[in-house]
Amino acid sequence: MSIFISVGGLIGAAGVALSAYAAHSGGGNVATAAQFLLFHAPLFVVLGLADNPNRVRTAGAGLLGIGLVLFCGDLLMRHFIGTRLFAMAAPAGGMAMIGGWLVIAFSGLGKKSR
Template identity: 60%
Template sequence: MVLQRVLIFSGGLAGAAGVGLSAAAAHAGGANTGTAASFLLAHAALLVAVGLLPWNAVLRIGALIVLAGLVFFAGNLLMRDFAGTRLFPMAAPSGGMLMIAGWLVVGVGGLMATRAERNLP
């Protein structure tokens, strides 16, 4: 139950940050800010959707891996634009690899869904 709320909250936060950063990129420029905004918006839906689905541990683990990757990737891009430094060496590539891995785990979780989970209205 707590993990469900964390995923939904994180998805809402990512969506809000994505919209705000899209506006910042449009008005103040910053290619890294625009890229971070796009990634936040694209992954917000995944986090909310997995949080709303019936319990499936594999899906939730995949979503958490995506969330960690999103923090590293977007965080590094935003640090470059706003602080002129990196989050840590290889943060963006590490985050990207985590997002890819997380999406693959989510896909596997979908294959492992129970019959009741597959017959959702």
Template identity: 55%
Template sequence: MTGFFFIAGALFGAMGVALSAAASHGGSVNVATAANFLLFHAPALIVLSLVVAGGRILHIGAAILLVAVLLFSGDLLAREYLGQRLFPFAAPVGGTGMILGWLMLTVGAAFSRRG
């Protein structure tokens, strides 16, 4: 599963750069925001792929972050390119999930056996 988080982080980075370019060439604020959130979380997922062996809570936190960023950014991009939401409250659920994911990482690090 750690390889999966690394690949997801790398893809988040690629998508973030591509969407940043799209936003700078006439995309909306939603596209720019989605790009930023993908880029902010790309290095986090890559680092987590390297330390996730440190405990189950870290693993869960990384998984929550992955899904939450996809929900949040996916909803903003669906609004822009499809003209509709993924589902009602997808962006707020994703945003709340990102907060929860970061808190899970905090708890996981606090109780890590690595010292």
């Protein structure tokens, strides 16, 4: 699914840009958000390049994407605007990312089709 490749590229670009910003401005929350974006960008690219996309794997990627938006969005809102995205946004995002990784792990347990 080429949309995953595009999303991975955008997430990676945002991670690099935010890393540069954090290095020059000393933003701890920005650096953490950048790291999480950079950690997850390759996964989206790999999922986009996979020959056999399936619904479970796509759901896991969606859950990871939602988690990244909530977690990183909350950290970036705190840094740039001085307020939270909403109460418990970062923990909810972290749980969504954990869930997304578990769903992707689960997707590897199914039968392989040829």
